[in-house]
Amino acid sequence: MKALFVAITLLTAVAASAQNSQPMPPPPSQGFGTMPPVSSGPQQQVRPEDNEFRRGRRATLVVVAREEVEERLARMEQLLGEAYEKSGRGNGGRNKLREAREEIEDLRDLLAEAPDVRSYNPRPMPAPQQPPMPPPAPVYQPIADAMLRSALKAMDREPFADDKMNVLEDVANNNYFLVSQLLQVLPQFQFSKDKLEAVRLMWSRVLDKQNGYQLYNAFQFSNDKAEVKRIISG
Template identity: 80%
Template sequence: MKALFVAITLLTAVTASAQNSQPMPTPPGQGFGTMPPTSTTSEMRADDNEFRRGRRGTMVVIEREEVEQRLARLEQLLGEANERAGRGNGKGKLREAYEELNDLRDLIVDAPDVRSYNPRPMPHQPAPMPPPAPVYQPIADAMLRSAMKAMDREPFADDKMNVLEDVADNNYFLVSQVIQVLPQFKFSKDRIEAVRVLWSRVLDKQNGYQLYNAFQFSTDKAEVKRIISAG
């Protein structure tokens, strides 16, 4: 505010000096100022582009930071003009100070009244729809038959299990399809391992009880139950 007061005082004194056609007496220890050169508004604005870049394109409530920056710039210009006035070369600085003050006045005049300031609310944006849940399909019968043929060609249980693991990595199964695979393995321990490999890829887990009939001994059935219960 100190800078704004100084600017108004100095510009008022310059205007009075021009009207009386007499130089304004200078206080002791200070220089003197002159009226800014006569120029059209467009010319002055063209010369002052450097100081107008901070002005807002959209009318908003005045920001404290912008006003403080403009006042600081105005104070600087007036100080430089005051130093150069005694040497007769402060005319340009006074014109720049006049333009800066004019811009600040326009900024204040154009700003909305804070009491009635009501920024336009952003249009309501509906929440985006969640992506659809992925749909999983069990392995196609033709692909399952192809996988079982590949297992038939392997003589050892470990090799059959390798084929089964590869197929399980990229496919899902129904309990009925798991039951079709189990006869590929001769021993109960291998069949139990096949259930363990496929169970995480089974879609109809509610039908898991059907797997019990694929095993003869109670201990095997109990182990299958533990696999099913573990999820």
């Protein structure tokens, strides 16, 4: 009982002291009053760029992909249309509106992260590879006059037409001719058949085929002229 009395006496003294004590003034840097209540719910953080968007101060030119912006705008238009249709049918409309808001936020982030047009310097596209240039066409030159004279002398030393033709074949395999040069070779042969054979042998190596008509004068008979025409027309 004695212990209970002591406890009651102490509690009474503490209560009286609390009623008589004066509140301590706040520090000089703080004002009087009570602190406003702190909400227990989660607070949404406001980004500086959000305020800039709302105030209309983001006038920086940026580079964005036009196709992506158009696709997102079309998506938002679709979602808002669906939300309008479902606004009177439970939570479906609110869900669509939330999705539309998310699309708008994604689009805003896209614009915020787009590069400044003043510093936009995309990597240049590699130049298309050009097809290799074809090699230049070879330039053919007719046999030199000195070489032709040497070949004619070698033919002069041969008594038979077949041997002369062998010399001419060797020369023709490695050289080209003009019609005027071919006409210098024909007198090496006596008979028309050998001359016609020389024309057949050399014609594929003649450079100025447009002058082939000059060969007609080297033959006397019409049949030979007709054969010359067949050869140069083939």
